[in-house]
Amino acid sequence: xxxxxxxxxxxxxxxxxxxxxxxxxxxxxxxxxxxxxxxxxxxxxxxxxxxxxxxxxxxxxxxxxxxxxxxxxxxxxxxxxxxxxxxxxxxxxxxxxxxxxxxxxxxxxxxxxxxxxxxxxxxxxxxxxxxxxxxxxxxxxxxxxxxxxxxxxxxxxxxxxxxxxxxxxxxxxxxxxxxxxxxxxxxxxxxxxxxxxxxxxxxxxxxxxxxxxxxxxxxxxxxxxxxxxxxxxxxxxxxxxxxxxxxxxxxxxxxxxxxxxxxxxxxxxxxxxxxxxxxxxxxxxxxxxxxxxxxxxxxxxxxxxxxxxxxxxxxxxxxxxxxxxxxxxxx
Amino acid sequence: xxxxxxxxxxxxxxxxxxxxxxxxxxxxxxxxxxxxxxxxxxxxxxxxxxxxxxxxxxxxxxxxxxxxxxxxxxxxxxxxxxxxxxxxxxxxxxxxxxxxxxxxxxxxxxxxxxxxxxxxxxxxxxxxxxxxxxxxxxxxxxxxxxxxxxxxxxxxxxxxxxxxxxxxxxxxxxxxxxxxxxxxxxxxxxxxxxxxxxxxxxxxxxxxxxxxxxxxxxxxxxxxxxxxxxxxxxxxxxxxxxxxxxxxxxxxxxxxxxxxxxxxxxxxxxxxxxxxxxxxxxxxxxxxxxxxxxxxxxxxxxxxxxxxxxxxxxxxxxxxxxxxxxxxxxxxxxx
Numbered sequence: 332x333x334x335x336x337x338x339x340x341x342x343x344x345x346x347x348x349x350x351x352x353x354x355x356x357x358x359x360x361x362x363x364x365x366x367x368x369x370x371x372x373x374x375x376x377x378x379x380x381x382x383x384x385x386x387x388x389x390x391x392x393x394x395x396x397x398x399x400x401x402x403x404x405x406x407x408x409x410x411x412x413x414x415x416x417x418x419x420x421x422x423x424x425x426x427x428x429x430x431x432x433x434x435x436x437x438x439x440x441x442x443x444x445x446x447x448x449x450x451x452x453x454x455x456x457x458x459x460x461x462x463x464x465x466x467x468x469x470x471x472x473x474x475x476x477x478x479x480x481x482x483x484x485x486x487x488x489x490x491x492x493x494x495x496x497x498x499x500x501x502x503x504x505x506x507x508x509x510x511x512x513x514x515x516x517x518x519x520x521x522x523x524x525x526x527x528x529x530x531x532x533x534x535x536x537x538x539x540x541x542x543x544x545x546x547x548x549x550x551x552x553x554x555x556x557x558x559x560x561x562x563x564x565x566x567x568x569x570x571x572x573x574x575x576x577x578x579x580x581x582x583x584x585x586x587x588x589x590x591x592x593x594x595x596x597x598x599x600x601x602x603x604x605x606x607x608x609x610x611x612x613x614x615x616x617x618x619x620x621x622x623x624x625x626x627x628x629x630x631x632x633x634x635x636x637x638x639x640x641x642x643x644x645x646x647x648x649x650x651x652x653x654x655x656x657x658x659x660x661x662x
Numbered sequence: 663x664x665x666x667x668x669x670x671x672x673x674x675x676x677x678x679x680x681x682x683x684x685x686x687x688x689x690x691x692x693x694x695x696x697x698x699x700x701x702x703x704x705x706x707x708x709x710x711x712x713x714x715x716x717x718x719x720x721x722x723x724x725x726x727x728x729x730x731x732x733x734x735x736x737x738x739x740x741x742x743x744x745x746x747x748x749x750x751x752x753x754x755x756x757x758x759x760x761x762x763x764x765x766x767x768x769x770x771x772x773x774x775x776x777x778x779x780x781x782x783x784x785x786x787x788x789x790x791x792x793x794x795x796x797x798x799x800x801x802x803x804x805x806x807x808x809x810x811x812x813x814x815x816x817x818x819x820x821x822x823x824x825x826x827x828x829x830x831x832x833x834x835x836x837x838x839x840x841x842x843x844x845x846x847x848x849x850x851x852x853x854x855x856x857x858x859x860x861x862x863x864x865x866x867x868x869x870x871x872x873x874x875x876x877x878x879x880x881x882x883x884x885x886x887x888x889x890x891x892x893x894x895x896x897x898x899x900x901x902x903x904x905x906x907x908x909x910x911x912x913x914x915x916x917x918x919x920x921x922x923x924x925x926x927x928x929x930x931x932x933x934x935x936x937x938x939x940x941x942x943x944x945x946x947x948x949x950x951x952x953x954x955x956x957x958x959x960x961x962x963x964x965x966x967x968x969x970x971x972x973x974x975x976x977x978x979x980x981x982x983x984x985x986x987x988x989x990x991x992x993x994x995x996x997x
Contacts, residue, residue, distance in 0.1 A: 489770050575745070632755060
């Protein structure tokens with residue numbers, strides 16, 4: 332079934348082109364290309380050796396969070412707790428390894444599992460009670476935030492052992508340096524893109540987002556699927572926590588405070604509908620890169636950071652507008 | 663239906679990003695600051711919105727203009743945003759800055775990123791807030807916060823004239839060095855130790871006016887006979903004033919604060935706040951820019967700690983506490 336898709340696209344060029352243009356990812360992709368071209372001409376450094384890998388490295392944490400966020404938004408949910416859950420995971424990993432003291436790999440595993448635990452609780456509350464995702468994750472945002480500050484005693488954890496920072500290190504690729512962590516992020520994007528487009532699980536996620544009731548009637552075990560999606564999202568936040576710790580080289584209780592909104596921004600910019608059932612994780616990657624490219628490019632041009640916020644805000648509104656118009660068009 | 667086309671589209675994206683990366687590696691090392699002509703200086707503040715940092719930015723802009731260098735500014739998204747500052751620092755280094763002035767949101771967490779920048783030959787100067795350890799930066803231009811506290815502590819001691827005191831301290835937040843230093847300075851200046859029983863109430867305010875008001879209301883509930891309030895900054899002090907006024911106690915409770923913002927100095931003039939210690943963010947930034955310019959010219963790096971000064975501002979001077987009046991305060995205020 333899925334193998335026929337690329338064939339069909341190749342078979343009729345104009346239709347494929349039309350489909351490409353009407354895809355919700357077309358706008359952000361165009362924005363990414365135009366912005367890249369613009370910044371390449373406006374600054375000397377945009378196309379220079381390390382800059383693209385720098386952007387990738389800068390967006391890897393929010394990008395990874397945005398993968399989990401995409402999964403949840405595809406089920407017509409939303410997750411406000413992702414940044415706070417990640418901060419908790421990060422401080423847990425750092426503190427267990429430094430003060431625990433546990434072997435670093437065990438600390439990492441426990442931190443990631445703790446994040447998955449938050450996801451599991453979110454999923455159960457959303458589906459089994461059931462409560463609105465917005466409210467559940469708003470509550471969990473505060474719970475995770477508070478636990479982070481209680482557990483860390485407001486102290487930044489420094490002196491991390493090597494294995495915790497290895498993903499923040501770079502290796503040379505051509506004339507640029509790439510962090511190991513950005514490879515993890517890219518691998519996660521590709522893995523989830525495959526899982527969503529080519530597995531039964533992926534189809535079920537879309538079905539759930541389009542209509543939970545129809546999904547249930549067609550035999551999908553909706554409760555298990557929902558709880559599973561939130562748990563997997565939590566697990567992904569745990570990986571983001573490891574990336575955060577390795578990138579900054581410290582356990583930081585203040586981390587992630589706006590990352591929930593930044594991840595939603597990336598998802599929306601990538602053309603995923605906030606109403607669920609429509610969108611892709613690779614669209615989200617585009618969304619993440621759009622934000623990263625604008626921030627980097629404007630900074631290279633010497634433009635003040637408030638303009639980065641302004642641009643991001645305008646792009647989000649445009650993206651939602653495109654989503655709404657394309658929905659009307661398809662009906 | 664159209665969902666099927668998206669993976670294909672997405673592959674295109676992946677291809678684009680790869681080709682971009684490839685182009686990038688091709689065009690080579692253009693990240694040399696020598697190619698741009700003008701010397702580039704970066705300024706990274708804690709946030710964009712706080713008037714204190716707006717003034718700091720203004721100081722940097724003026725100095726950059728007169729020295730004919732290019733200034734880039736950035737800020738964290740919120741007080742405490744470390745990741746945002748790291749990103750800004752990396753981008754500035756990529757843009758080829760000669761030096762970066764930074765007000766760290768997290769004294770410890772920023773240290774590895776600063777080390778990376780310095781390893782690339784960038785002069786890094788901390789403004790206002792030192793990193794931990796302070797040796798993580800080349801130099802520090804800041805207010806002596808302990809001294810700022812001591813000035814108002816000594817003033818309050820003189821103004822109370824030996825009357826029995828019940829002190830409420832409206833502090834910043836646990837573990838933040840600026841708040842701890844100011845508090846300790848005040849206590850020292852007042853001539854008591856930190857556990858003295860005359861301190862009847864201590865609350866955190868985050869330096870926020872609304873939270874300052876809430877904190878003072880709580881303190882008045884806990885200890886109605888409070889007659890001296892130390893506030894971490896003037897917004898917290900003004901919040902406290904609102905709470906005190908609501909109880910009709912504005913004439914028998916004295917408030918002292920630290921910062922010297924324009925609204926704060928005006929409040930001193932109106933008699934809401936008895937005295938404040940004024941600091942000079944504009945000077946910190948201007949001196950910072952000059953230090954980078956000097957480094958670009960001669961390769962000489964500024965080192966160590968430079969005290970950018972602090973002055974007691976009040977219209978009711980006390981003997982033994984040297985002060986300036988609100989006229990001077992208004993001329994030199996920020997915000």
